[in-house]
Amino acid sequence: MVDRPTTRRTILTGGATAIAALGLAGCEKITNNPLARQVLDGVGGLNRKAQEAILGSEQLAPEYELSDVSTMFYANGSTDPDDERYKAMAAKGFDTYKLVVDGLVERPLELTMAELRAMPVRTQITRHDCVEGWSCIGQWTGTPLQGVLDRAGVKATARYVVFHCFDTMDDGDPSGPTPFYGSVDLLAARHPQTILAYDMGGKPLEVKYGAPLRLRVERQLGYKMTKYIKRIQLMEDFKDIGQGKGGYWEDSGYQWYAGI
């Protein structure tokens, strides 16, 4: 489970182990050393705890002016899902699309795009920071995730919001393409700038940007901002999904907490 509590002792022993592992094992083998891996993951937890301590639940990511918007917003990850059901929906302008909200909720939902658009609207011009180092500024319109969660009624045991997507990643896995998914905790999910975006620059999202619905979690890096959302599942933990690290990119080696 990712949410391992980080105590001072884990940090201290972690630091010492990391130094020993890096110094002795020859830096190449670090990913294979379970102890070193634990240290590296532990520091991911430390980054998260530190930022949670510094960041209130309401502090907003900086917002920009319309004139700041990037002329060319870079699109990476999936840009054209292969899924047949998705392709058929896209061909009809997503009229048949329904967002499923289930898991640890009082009232499982199925919301059409029309219903989502009828919910409270928030428009924000924010900076998208990629883990690779680039930044773009875009204008996003959508409905705050908070409202959708309230409508479904989150059960007390729920801790994570898991996003299941239409796209798959072909990473050479012999068992076939890997379904894309991602997750955030309820703190990030309930943040006022966390929206299920359906418009970009005042127009419906293009396919390459995640049509018909994508996540914006503005206080984290771009790889948390799941595109092509088909289902939102409230869960106590995500260890049984994918490789259990909370998302496709996390399973591929990125830290679950992406605030830094």
Added chain:
Amino acid sequence: MSLAEAERDDPVVSNDDAVPKGKEQHLVTLVKRHSVVVRVTHWITVLCLTMLLMSGLQIFNARPQLDFGNKTDFDHPPVAIDSDKVDGKARGYVRIGEHRFDTTGVLGLSDFEGKPTERAFPSWATLPGEQDLGTGRAIHFVFAWLFVANGLVYLVWGFATRHFRRDFVPSRFQWRHIGGEILDHARLRFPKGEKARQYNAIQKITYFLVALVLLPLLVVAGWTMSPGLDAAFPFLLHIFGGRQTARSVHFFAAFGVVLFVLVHVALVLLSGLFNNMRSMISGWYDIGQERGTHG
């Protein structure tokens, strides 16, 4: 007066065992130069900077270009390390503004596991050696925490004990004689005897700039790349003028640290490797007194 007596007269610890035969004119005069806090934090800093620089190059390789402001210019970044084909052969290059430098073999294109591979910084300079951004970032953060914790211990200690005031701020006398000192430094004439008891003005200014300006700037520019910390401290973006500028400052400051380390290590070698290493490990430094000037 015998050699041994002369040494006993000396107010600081001397060790005649260390005087090589036939070199009687040189008296070993050991002074306690570095406190334990300076020594321990120095070596932790060496470890951290090594790991941070190598994992930092791994991270940089994921997007080997530098920008200014808040947005990336994908078409024509101000600084880029890249590769392309020239007459059918792959070449690595660095482009700064309109100037292009062929850097094949090192930057832009270098051998990885025996094959010419497109990568900004070569495998031997990055941690880990293969392209692995997730692991590079994880390592970077382990040593970033250690670096900051260690740096805070040093900063608090340095201000509390007036170490910075005493050792990083040239005296009025030193300012007045800085011209001669620069000349001596350029001729690699290092101070001996009483003059070597404290840092010279160039050392003081350099350590001031590195420990109190460059390294803190590097840390704060690093924080400014974090979308979470930008929400908590929006003024960071105003200080630097955008996340991409902060990224460039972070990179150039790291480059500045590398330049400092190269000069620092060269001067350590030229001014006496053994003496310098002893002083940074045990604290004791031989100020190399000339016989006859003392005792």
